[in-house]
Amino acid sequence: MKKIILSAIIIILFGAAAGYYYAFVYSKNKKFDMENAESIAIDATALVKSFQDNEASANQLYLDKVLLIKGSVGSIAKTQAGENTITLSSEDPFSSVLATLDSTETKATKIGDSLLIKGFCKGFLSDVVITNAIIK
Amino acid sequence: MNKSILKLAFVLALGIFSFSANAQKVYSTKTGQIFFNATGGIEKIAAVNNQTDSKFVEQTGQMIFAVLVKGFKFENQLMEDHFNENYMESSKFPKADFKGYITNIKEINFAKDGTYPVTVDGSLTIHGVSNKVSTTGTMKIEKGLPQIEGAFKIKIKDYGISGMYIGDKIAPDAAITINCKY
Numbered sequence: 001m002k003k004i005i006l007s008a009i010i011i012i013l014f015g016a017a018a019g020y021y022y023a024f025v026y027s028k029n030k031k032f033d034m035e036n037a038e039s040i041a042i043d044a045t046a047l048v049k050s051f052q053d054n055e056a057s058a059n060q061l062y063l064d065k066v067l068l069i070k071g072s073v074g075s076i077a078k079t080q081a082g083e084n085t086i087t088l089s090s091e092d093p094f095s096s097v098l099a100t101l102d103s104t105e106t107k108a109t110k111i112g113d114s115l116l117i118k119g120f121c122k123g124f125l126s127d128v129v130i131t132n133a134i135i136k
Numbered sequence: 137m138n139k140s141i142l143k144l145a146f147v148l149a150l151g152i153f154s155f156s157a158n159a160q161k162v163y164s165t166k167t168g169q170i171f172f173n174a175t176g177g178i179e180k181i182a183a184v185n186n187q188t189d190s191k192f193v194e195q196t197g198q199m200i201f202a203v204l205v206k207g208f209k210f211e212n213q214l215m216e217d218h219f220n221e222n223y224m225e226s227s228k229f230p231k232a233d234f235k236g237y238i239t240n241i242k243e244i245n246f247a248k249d250g251t252y253p254v255t256v257d258g259s260l261t262i263h264g265v266s267n268k269v270s271t272t273g274t275m276k277i278e279k280g281l282p283q284i285e286g287a288f289k290i291k292i293k294d295y296g297i298s299g300m301y302i303g304d305k306i307a308p309d310a311a312i313t314i315n316c317k318y
Contacts, residue, residue, distance in 0.1 A: 127189075129187050
């Protein structure tokens with residue numbers, strides 16, 4: 001009987017430790033492998049147009065998905081938090097793809113460069129917003 | 137003759153309209169910050185959105201803040217997933233926005249550096265539910281460029297958000313802090 005209770009306690013403790021590790025250590029430090037993630041390839045103009053034409057259906061297709069976007073660099077800037085951003089131009093001068101680069105991304109670019117960027121699509125405001133982006 | 141006069145009047149009206157439209161000075165940012173904190177217990181439940189889209193009109197004080205809910209970054213990925221899936225239902229309601237007015241915009245001298253108190257009234261939409269919000273904040277003018285800072289609290293349940301930890305690990309009131317440089 002004592003053995004059963006002891007085994008049960010050990011199992012419970014192990015489960016609790018595993019749960020704690022998953023929730024607070026693994027999840028906190030887990031880094032998404034953007035480089036090797038499966039992605040949907042699309043060009044910047046088509047992506048912007050897709051959201052402008054029908055945002056709900058574009059959200060269904062692209063929201064929170066990894067996209068590989070081809071386009072021309074329209075601007076390079078930083079967010080208030082100091083993260084690097086790149087916009088890929090579309091045919092509409094008032095709307096582009098706004099990508100916030102991952103902190104590990106260090107490749108240099110300049111305005112007018114033709115680029116492939118890969119990142120999470122977070123939806124559409126004035127621009128299609130991409131985060132955790134890397135330059136391919 | 138009548139047609140020519142009409143055409144001329146139309147062109148003039150268009151000209152005046154375009155002029156008045158141009159005269160509206162609009163400040164904007166696409167990378168402002170909105171912070172959210174709903175810590176109810178020991179564990180920190182807080183996130184930041186660094187892609188806040190905001191605009192305001194100098195003459196009228198009309199303003200908008202918009203964020204993509206999936207753009208909120210938590211320190212803990214698991215917490216971020218729960219926030220999106222179990223509470224905010226962000227696939228169904230991907231955006232949150234505030235539309236309103238700075239009601240005392242006339243008291244701000246955009247030509248003079250300084251920090252001006254502002255009062256803001258409008259409608260906040262989160263999780264597909266809109267509620268009236270009135271709050272205060274500051275507008276800092278530095279070298280002609282404005283920065284808006286403000287903070288207010290919302291009752292999570294007022295926005296139709298439910299979940300088992302609200303009132304426990306998650307505070308029933310969430311603090312929203314805005315910091316946008318235009």
